[in-house]
Amino acid sequence: MHYPEPLARLIEAFQKLPGIGPKTATRLAFYVLKLPDEDVRALAEALQAVKRDLKTCSICHNVTDRDPCAICSDPTRDRRTICVVEEPKDVAAMEKMKGYRGLYHVLGGVLSPLDGIGPEELKIKSLLERLQDETVEEVIIATNPSVEGEATAVYLARLIKPSGIRVTRIASGLPVGGDLEYADEVTLARALEGRRDV
Amino acid sequence: MHYPEPLARLIEAFQKLPGIGPKTATRLAFYVLKLPDEDVRALAEALQAVKRDLKTCSICHNVTDRDPCAICSDPTRDRRTICVVEEPKDVAAMEKMKGYRGLYHVLGGVLSPLDGIGPEELKIKSLLERLQDETVEEVIIATNPSVEGEATAVYLARLIKPSGIRVTRIASGLPVGGDLEYADEVTLARALEGRRDV
Numbered sequence: 603m604h605y606p607e608p609l610a611r612l613i614e615a616f617q618k619l620p621g622i623g624p625k626t627a628t629r630l631a632f633y634v635l636k637l638p639d640e641d642v643r644a645l646a647e648a649l650q651a652v653k654r655d656l657k658t659c660s661i662c663h664n665v666t667d668r669d670p671c672a673i674c675s676d677p678t679r680d681r682r683t684i685c686v687v688e689e690p691k692d693v694a695a696m697e698k699m700k701g702y703r704g705l706y707h708v709l710g711g712v713l714s715p716l717d718g719i720g721p722e723e724l725k726i727k728s729l730l731e732r733l734q735d736e737t738v739e740e741v742i743i744a745t746n747p748s749v750e751g752e753a754t755a756v757y758l759a760r761l762i763k764p765s766g767i768r769v770t771r772i773a774s775g776l777p778v779g780g781d782l783e784y785a786d787e788v789t790l791a792r793a794l795e796g797r798r799d800v
Numbered sequence: 801m802h803y804p805e806p807l808a809r810l811i812e813a814f815q816k817l818p819g820i821g822p823k824t825a826t827r828l829a830f831y832v833l834k835l836p837d838e839d840v841r842a843l844a845e846a847l848q849a850v851k852r853d854l855k856t857c858s859i860c861h862n863v864t865d866r867d868p869c870a871i872c873s874d875p876t877r878d879r880r881t882i883c884v885v886e887e888p889k890d891v892a893a894m895e896k897m898k899g900y901r902g903l904y905h906v907l908g909g910v911l912s913p914l915d916g917i918g919p920e921e922l923k924i925k926s927l928l929e930r931l932q933d934e935t936v937e938e939v940i941i942a943t944n945p946s947v948e949g950e951a952t953a954v955y956l957a958r959l960i961k962p963s964g965i966r967v968t969r970i971a972s973g974l975p976v977g978g979d980l981e982y983a984d985e986v987t988l989a990r991a992l993e994g995r996r997d998v
Contacts, residue, residue, distance in 0.1 A: 632889045634850055635850060641816045642850070643851075648813040651810070652829065653840050666804050689830070690833070694803065
């Protein structure tokens, strides 16, 4: 089908987004045709604003609209703890949980030699610099429980421990509401390994 | 979580699209952060261009970037047949099939009294005007095989038949590659009803 050119261009542009193939892109584009003008303008402007107005916090490397970010510059946060995560979205996940009041450090990925990502590509040097500060007492490593995430956690732990700072790793185990029957062996082994007295 | 304001606005804007809830919107927004600048600009501009540059063909009411649309103004199309569909995306579906060389007429919906959509809300009057033209010999009604689509087909057939123009309805039945075992009763009944000599 020969779509009118503006429509074809929108369908193509939508396909740059994750999980959106040609069919979904076409459905979205036809839907946009029916959306009120102001909704479409708002989406277009929000897209450009995100690129224009968001930057990286010079301290924790999280995305932010001001530097330092809201968390780094919040005097009520506990400066003795730094939680190390892979990506800005992981900060969002932690903050949603509301149980953590310390600071963050966004690595910008995980060690993955096969993809050419070594320590130099991650924000590891700046993490070590932050730890020079006497106030930090604990580094919680909250990279994903994947092979790369675990490897990165071990690597960081080895780097940091000599300085005497406590390094912890978030627990792996059965998700709450999960079912032993459907848990994979590795998760179950982790859950057993991480058992605690009740 | 307190997202930086530009990000929060993008997440909200994405949720106006169909099938995109808060979770997907957040995932898309974080993905946009990592997209190259030019891809984001292309998407934002395509969104606005669709609203700015696309109009409705004054003959068939399909979406188009020029009036009359590419199909209505194509001298090689068969002007004796008009295929009536609900929405512009149905024209796209028909064109993808490549087997149809006639013209189209986009109703802009179907009769649905419960939603307050009567004949006045659809492009029925302009369809009847097009049929005044002596060249039209057949109207193919290709509204969806839903309750409203069928009702609209019956309504149109009654309006058009007195003028002596042939009115046909696309066939309902088992989809190609489908399975009798999994077909619903109504579809199966239609398939039986529409049987043909082999």
